Ligand SMILES: CC(=O)CC(=O)SCCNC(=O)CCNC(=O)[C@H](O)C(C)(C)COP(=O)(O)OP(=O)(O)OC[C@H]1O[C@@H](n2cnc3c(N)ncnc32)[C@H](O)[C@@H]1OP(=O)(O)O
């Protein structure tokens with residue numbers, strides 16, 4: 001099936017990025033979140049990111065205007081009745097995602113495909129709460145979506161080839177590259193990257209280095225574009241913790257235990273950029289280490 005109309009659930013960092021790249025590629029987007037206020041805030045973020053691309057002469061103003069014209073708010077799931085694909089990008093919480101998918105299906109055409117942008121959670125388990133597990137797939141974009149070339153594709157145990165092929169065609173239309181991961185905890189990217197970030201937090205927690213030393217060391221010592229603690233704040237410390245918990249529980253190996261300092265920051269509501277404070281304090285505009 002050609003994908004020309006998508007629904008996106010979750011207007012946060014990833015949902016807005018997915019909506020932005022799909023609209024720029026000519027796809028009609030209906031964007032949902034838990035409130036009209038949240039959806040409108042997401043639409044504002046998309047407009048500001050597109051404006052930045054116009055300023056940088058990466059896109060023409062007309063392309064920006066056309067893309068914005070393709071994105072509309074979806075304040076309930078009835079707005080998804082004509083969609084070809086729904087991409088869920090709500091918070092990294094399995095119970096929340098299962099509730100979304102269970103509630104969503106009755107509003108959809110029988111042939112509508114379902115995808116989750118989950119960083120780590122079992123596609124097979126998420127698919128099992130729907131009426132269409134064969135049309136359910138993991139389409140895992142990377143953050144920030146407009147700038148990252150990779151998309152991970154993860155098939156559930158019964159994902160059909162037609163669904164897999166449609167997802168591959170969408171990724172190609174977005175000008176991105178996919179890799180295929182088997183449906184095991186955190187797939188490929190986060191199975192490797194998040195334990196590294198967790199280890200960086202342990203390095204801080206054990207006093208081996210300061211926030212700045214750790215980030216500078218990896219930026220200049222390993223040519224990472226962002227230091228691991230800066231990246232953790234960019235991803236969201238709640239998401240980082242959720243992924244480590246999925247790895248720890250899913251693989252039953254203590255090497256994936258989340259660092260107690262990460263747990264403390266999340267419990268304090270210090271989630272990184274999205275709350276203006278994590279390993280850095282962003283409230284003044286200049287990132288200042290919080291420890
Ligand atoms: C957790 C998961 O499930 C999987 C994942 O996604 S793991 C995370 C994977 N992503 C990464 O590793 C990103 C690593 N960082 C980078 O590649 C680069 O820093 C970057 C592409 C994000 C920015 O590139 P850059 O050219 O150095 O910076 P620049 O383009 O000037 O952008 C600078 C700013 O905009 C942000 N940014 C740039 N483009 C953006 C976009 N399209 N959307 C949102 N933020 C963007 C940058 O984070 C940075 O923020 P501040 O100005 O607030 O510091």
Ligand SMILES: NC(=O)C1=CN([C@@H]2O[C@H](COP(=O)(O)OP(=O)(O)OC[C@H]3O[C@@H](n4cnc5c(N)ncnc54)[C@H](OP(=O)(O)O)[C@@H]3O)[C@@H](O)[C@H]2O)C=CC1
Pocket residue numbers: 009010011012013014015032033034038088089090091092093096100117118119120140141142143234235236239274
């Ligand atoms: N951050 C990253 O670097 C990456 C994240 N991902 C994955 O993408 C997904 C989203 O992550 P991210 O965008 O960072 O998270 P954010 O916290 O930025 O956004 C999640 C959004 O979902 C909303 N939400 C919560 N419950 C519902 C619901 N029932 N219906 C609709 N929207 C809801 C949240 O609202 P509220 O805040 O009010 O609860 C929030 O606006 C997660 O599964 C994450 O693992 C994948 C790749 C990279």
